[in-house]
Amino acid sequence: METFNDSMRIDRRTALKWVLAASAALQLPATTLAQDTAKSVTGYGKDPNLLKIHQIGELWPLTLNEQQRATATVLSDLIIPADDESPAASKVGVVDFIDEWISAPYPNNQQDKPVIIQGLAWLDQEAQRRFKNTFSALMEKERIAICDDISAAKPAAPFEQAAKFFARYRALTAGGYYTTPVGMKDLRYVGNVAMTTFDGPPLEVLKKLGLA
Template structure:
């Protein structure tokens, strides 16, 4: 049931064109805060630390302590793959490290992420509790139909039920972050056909059609 670039969008999974917009929005809002681990233990990171070593490859947790508990991490991974599953041309969100990106995002000491950290941690805990309530098992262990039964109630276009208002806000933000993480990886950029800067053997200037379009010829 993976989604391709030509499929119509579902309320749960990512439409590729919409994903580009979300990717830009998520990238533009990159800044973080200090709150709790799973809404309980105090976050201990202070300051922003030294400048990174540009020739070093950092792993998750090298720069600041990570936040997600093991249970939250499993839920986060499963939810990423509900939003962007693998298909015949592209890997799933978890396969390209999106859960690492989200854990780094909510763990960073920058002040702008305070709301995101609280929203994401409480939302993941809600997903797990709702899964246990409905199906008596962890969200990561549910089958696709069961996972979608929970997610689609949070992602439909109509206003959320009063009891799902916070969970719906979490799900929307989580989709944005998942898209931002996925479509800034080499695999994600390839999936939407983004080439970036490509070295040219020669540059002969803009084509005549482009010059005519802007009135220069």
């Protein structure tokens, strides 16, 4: 049986797939935004200047309270734990990113807000039901036991809604982590860096494509 501990954490081998999926999940199409905005009576005001560096919570009021942030922190770190080369998700600001994301006034972000808030509440309720404690206060094996049920490919009926929350939270965690300098370094992503020479694609790649 595939478990959270075996396959649902994000390691370097699967990170590229996750970050691509997360990027697609995080995208806010301009056409959809324009349509939704046109239907809005009050709107959400002017977009902030995203070319400026803002402090956490400067753009709009944040959503998560202390208990919710504690739950979000341990869940993020279960999904992307620290290893010998990189810190855990919460150490690079993933919880701040998720809080900013669900607090943003845009329609797609606001759709995510109840999913995340209700999902975090469910984790604490389930932790109390099973282990008589909050999710953040559980031992790791107890947290994993809960996450096994909501990360399965085909979750049991009682966990279907929580599984939808977990899938979305995992995508947001991956998107937040692997778009930081630390996450990009973890992926060995170089980016748009000037090169003095370019030798072209490796021979083995050309052969695989039938070009050599």
